Amino acid sequence: MNAQQTDVKPFKCEICSLRFTQSDSFNRHKAVHGMKPYSCDTCRKTFLTKSNLTVHKQIHTGEKPFKCDLCEKSFLEKGNLTKHERIHTGMKPYSCSTCEKAFRSNGELTVHKRIHTGEKPFKCDLCEKSFLEKGNLTKHERIHTGMKPYSCSTCEKAFRSNGELTVHKRIHTGEKHYSCDTCEKTFSKQSNLTDHKRIHTGEKPYSCELCQKSFTFSSDLSRHKKTAGHLKKLESTKNTVPLSTSTSFVDCGEANVKLEIKEEETFDVDPLSINMEAENVEENIKQEIEGDETEDKDCNDIIEHKIEIL
Structure with missing residues (x-):
């Protein structure tokens, strides 16, 4: 290449020797090499x-040039504003081909599809837990590091993610953006609204694997698993005891109790000893269970009352 040609294309890539006339073209080319x-x-x-x-620079300056006309929330990028506006319009143009669930953005659809495929591409190096999204991994890693980079300007409480901080701030402002279509009750979090709607629909998505009883809220299922009746039923499954190491295991729900099941050569356990052991378990947790059962009854009474008056 002669001197005149070099002057015409003064920007040379040191990796592949290609030359460029403009610096912008040269910089875009660099992306090819990572x-x-x-x-x-x-x-x-x-x-x-x-x-x-x-x-990115707008993060440092605080500039958010794209404003929503309906709620005046502002954004760094036009695309984020467009996605936000669909909250107001209810528009969800991206649909899952497997279950037909619709989403406001293609990114949300991509993450959702991993529920069907089981893919969790983002793994924690410390505990090997894996996640659907990179952001969830980043937030999880802060559990190990203790890092809480997002602080409330009102009370200085710190959080692991900006989303947690945003929800927290609503305590101070009283904002409740999420409204029930049935009774118009409002909530500060989408998850609280989702739980509330089950009062109207009667949906009970949380089931006990041991007795098949179902519950409206995950907290109700957790309380159920602590009750004496549930623990007694766990004990009642231990009707045989293995005589050798040739055993299989059954995982019993969140309690993570592994019940050994002998395929052959078992002998019966005295039912009286089982009953005595169960009674001891009941006695040891009696005070906690009584409180839990009372709370559970009160919650159910409230839910039934709400359904009755709607």
Whole structure:
């Protein structure tokens, strides 16, 4: 290449020797080699494109140029505003081909599909727990590090994620964005609204694997598993005891109790000893269970009353 051609294309890639006329074209080319040529002057984070760097800088300046006309919430990027506006319009243009559930963004659909495939591509190096989303892994890792980078400006309480902080702030502002279509009751969190709606629908998605009893809320199932009746039923399954090491195991729900099942050569256990052991279990947890059962009854009474008056 002669000197005149070099002047026309002054930007040379040191990896593949290609030359470029403009610096922007040269920088875009660097991405082919995995390089991130655009660097933030404030935090030194690097980016593949100049536009990504521009958006990133707004984090430091606090600028959020894209504002929602309906609730005045503002965003760093136009795409995030578009997705947010669908909360107001109810528009969900992305549908799952497996279960037909619809979503506001293609990103939400992509994550949802992993529920069907079982894919959890983001793994924790410390405990090997895996996640559907990168953000959930990042938040999880802070459990190990103890890092809570998001602080409330009102009470200075700290949180592992910005989402947790956003929900917390509603305690101070009194905001409740999520409204029930049936009774118009409002909630500060989407998950609370989802739980509430089951009062109207009668849905009971939480089932005990041991007795098949179902519950409206996960907390009700947890309380159930602590009751004397549930623990007694666990004990009643131990009717035989293995005489050799050739055994299989059954996992009994959240209690994580493994019941040994002998396929052959078993002898019967004295039912009286089983009953005595169960009675001892009842006595040891009696005070806790009485409180739990009372609370459970009160909760059920409230739920039944709500259904009755709707």
